[in-house]
Amino acid sequence: MAANLQQQRSINEQLRREADVPRIQVSQACQLMIKYVLEHGSDDCLLNGFVSQKVNPFREKNSCSIL
Template structure:
């Protein structure tokens, strides 16, 4: 019973914290995300590629050779 009461109190505290978060409309959030993506597309390696293979974290690693 005490564990259940403690759990309900922690849920209540979490809901109070979430209620205090400022909200914006979905359309405004979408516009902000689109602006961010467009402003940073020059830095996106998945769109523009990498300057060299050495900086590419997705390149295939060299194969392991048995000595």
């Protein structure tokens, strides 16, 4: 019983903290995300590719050959 009461208090405290989080409308959040993507799209390696293969972390590693 005491453990259940403590768990309920913990949940209640968490819900109070979450209620204080500032919120914005979904339409505003979408506009902000679109703006961010448009502003930072030129820096995105997945969209534009890599400047050289040396900076590409997904490049094929050198294989070890046994003579």
